[in-house]
Amino acid sequence: MKNSLEYLDKIKIIHFHTKWSLSSKNLVNVTKILSIFYKKKIIFLRVDIEKNKDLIYKFNIKYIPTLIIFKNGIEKYRITKIFCLKMIYKKINEIIFKI
Structure with missing residues (x-):
């Protein structure tokens, strides 16, 4: 199991x-497509709002x-x-590289 600390500074x-x-x-x-391109730099999550109404x-x-x-x-x-x-x-790169 990976150490959760390594994910703290990642973009989500x-x-x-x-x-x-x-x-x-x-x-x-x-x-x-983006998750393949940014494989180790960004964590992608999907939330079904019908199952997570809160x-x-x-x-x-x-x-x-x-x-x-x-x-x-x-x-x-x-x-x-x-x-x-x-x-x-473009927006992701602006955030990563502070363009």
């Missing part, structure tokens, strides 16, 4: 979704799907309407 991206949302399904493909309020989720990018446990960016691979890639 949480995809809040539902199984019935077509946009959520499309975003899964985008996050799969997280809707905790993270103030108003749109499905929602993608939240965290760095050092702090929300750095939230994407709720446009899920373009190029746009998400």
